[in-house]
Amino acid sequence: MLTQTKLEILIKEILPLAQRAGLECPHIHFELVDAQDIHALASYHGLPVRYAHWSFGKTFGRLKTAYDYRMSQIYELVINARPFYAFIDRSSTDAQALLIVAHVLAHVDYFSHSRLFSTTTPNILHQSSWRSRRIADLGRIYGNNAVESLLDAAWVLGDHVGRIGGHKEPAGDPSDILGFVAINSRVLEEWERQVLLMVRDESRYFWPQRLSKINNEGYATFWHTRLTRELSPGTEITWQIAHLNSRLLATTPPRLNPYALGARIYERLYQQHGITQVMAARNLLDDAGLIRIGLDEHVIRHCRLDVFREQDSALSSPYAGPEQIKTQLLQDVEHAGVPYLSVSPRSREEGSLIIEHHFDGRDLDFYELPFALKAVSQRLWGGLVQLHTIKKGVHHIASHNGSRWADEVV
Amino acid sequence: MKSGTYSIGYGEWWTYHGAYHDEWRHDQKVKEAVKANLADLVSDEQITVADGHRVINVPLPELKEFRISFDWHHYSSVGQADVGSDGEERGTTRQAGGAKAGGSEPGLDVEDTAVTLEEAADIVFERLVLPDLDPLKRSRGDGNEMQPAAWDKVGLKSRWVRRATLREAMKRRAKDGDRLEIIPWDVRYWRYDPLPAEEGGAVVVAMMDTSGSMGTFEKYLAKSFFFWTVEFLRRNYPHVEIVFLAHDVRAREVDEETFFHRGSSGGTVSSSVYRLALDILAQRFPEELFNRYAFHFTDGGNLTSDNALALEVALELSSRTNLFGYGEIHDTDRNPSPLFQSLAEQGSIGTMLLRRKEDVFVALEYYFGKDRTAHAHSDQA
Secondary structure, X not given: OOOHHHHHHHHHHHHHHHHHOOOOOOOEEEEEEOHHHHHHHHHOOOOOOOOOOHHHHHHHHHHHHHHHOOOOOOOEEEEOOOOEEEEEEOOOOHHHHHHHHHHHHHHHHHHHHOHHHOOOOOOHHHHHHHHHHHHHHHHHHHOHHHHHHHHHHHHHOOOOEOOOOOOOOOXXXXXXXXXXXXXXXXXXXXXXXXXXXXXXXXXXXHHHHHHOHHHHHHHHHHHHXXXXXXXXXXXXXXXXXXXXXXXXXXXOOOOOOHHHHHHHHHHHHHHHHOHHHHHHHHHHOOHHHHHHHHOOHHHHHHOOEEEEOOOOOOOOOOOOOHHHHXXXXXXXXXXXXXOOEEXXXXXXXXOOEEEEEOOOOOOEOOOOHHHHHHHHXXXXXXXXXXXXXXXXXXXXXXXXXXXXXXXXXX | OOOOOXXXXXXXXXXXXXXXXXXXXXXXXXXXXXXXXXXXXXXXXXXXXXXOOOEEEEEOHHHOOOOOOEOHXXXXXEEEOOOOOOHHHHHHHHHHHHOOOOOOOOOOOOOXXXXXXXXXXXXXXXOEOOOOOOOOOEOOOOOOOEEEEEEEOOOOHHHEOHHHHHHHHHHHHHHHXXXXXXXXXXXXXXXXXXXXXXXXXXXXXXXXXXXXXXXXXXHHHHHHHHHHHHHHHHHHOOOOEEXXXXXXXXXXXXXXXXXXXXXXXXXXXXXXXXHXXXXXXXXXXXXXXXXEEEEXXXXXXXXXXXXXXXXXXXXXXXXXXXXXXXXXXXOOOOOOOHHHHHHHHHOOXXXXXXXXXXXXXXXXXXXXXXXXXXXXOOOOO
């Protein structure tokens, strides 16, 4: 069980090592919380105050259950704000805390240097609590159901909020579909536009994190391994650290463990090109970039990467070669695994929302599509919503006008 | 920037109340979804097992947060194979595990929600009531309301009865000739008994055909209907009396255990069970004290020679009950039996044909639904 005094001793042990290794350590506020709190935090993607929505509750329930059955445990959460916040499970042992603090320090260093976060707001905590209050007020004024259905629909487009670092205002970027709808919808009330823009801002805060999961976790794992190795604690502590480390790196086939893959790539970069390359990868690359420069046969073999096929594939193809694995992995992480969509310029003229899917060889899920388009049409656009895509090599126009779903072949 | 500073808190300022509320909201939505899938749920074989811990898996696609996303089920993605798997072993892993979730596949689109029998029953029973219940016919009381009934030698101090205590003391003085003095065994206390509840007293007569012609399917349906009826009554009307009657050519009253686990043999004479029901009602459940209901489930294979008599007795039973329901179970497209047809013509009898497993729920709604559309109630009103 960690106490403030105990944690302080451990921080004093590991912090100088991190500084000497060249990690930047701005002010960090550590908060020792219990397991339940850390699950709640994780369900709200780390934001201690966030507006209410049932989907957070769904995640919360799952995390609690997973924890109860000892299927998963969350040890730390770092919030990219100024000052940085690090939440640590206070039931961790001293040895575990050493590793966790080292991990946290590396995350903080990553957030401080990666170019992906150069335009990220430092005030997310204030903004989030302001939004939470505002949305709760709107719920009292317009009814919780109206707010809930609005958030449900807004989240359909929540992954399509434009290039980060590009237009801050929702105007010119065609890939900013949520922003476009918030400005141009003819049926939305002023408060509803406001909520959409809040969802958009929040999504833009999280987007760089989604693009750099493997990189960020890999970098932090790389450093906590090195820093804890420099300590010379007793056998018991060393064993505990190794134990936690192996749990973090464990894989559940066929899932990809970003800690394991990322750390292996960083380890490889360090061995081949030294610490400057490690820092350059931290500064400049997202997951796709890291994989492009760092994934080689050695990493593939070590992490036992393979291409896993669809359920009903009758063909048992030969094992994927390294090239195929790399190509496939790049496609998996590109754009955070979200299809690349944009608003067609014709939307403005025709009054309907026309979305174009920039096809990359992967079909969209036509089971979900009607529900997704229906929500956008009914709750946000109030008219025809069209999606141009390609399915099995044929140009399809999927559309919903609020009452009817259509899937036409062009 | 000044480097290397930190601060430490112990989470005192912070608890996440919102998470519990949002979790509750999600559960609520799950329940709504379960409700919408109800017909499937009731017909599930597992759910009719009287085991409170039995868990049913209900698919709930409504809870998916719909997005415009890739069809991950039909694409390969990169994942990590099992440690120590090589060569051919690697191939098996790929087939076994690869199906479910590739490396970056989003969560499952079908939420596998565990609903206990209890929860499912709550949802079903929420919509059911005993029809035409006359609340003036009181049952024996449910023990919630109490009234002083008699004096007792033990009890709570606050319920001390001064008058009775004094009387006891005086009696003792009269006998022993001492001076008047209250000693502990003079003290009397009020004893409180439960007051009859404001709920109507009611009896349900469950009649089931156990003749040889009842096949597995027919028995399954009849038992399911009665299982749910009994569960519903016990839950919503704890003091309702239930009488179980099984019949082939003869009818007899059985206990609950026998009723639900009885084999079948013999022919079918429905009038026998109606007659027995009438006798039991007349002897034990007088009309002025009880709301009376009767349900008969059969495969419709009544002896032709008995049809006229059965109709006559059924009509009498119907006139003496709030509701008489007659359910006939066919797994084929066979026409309803002559008895069914003549009962249906009467209009006062709730007749119902069950052909599929889902019809059990339809029958429950038909007889007990709060907003019954086609409920034929008795001519008593």
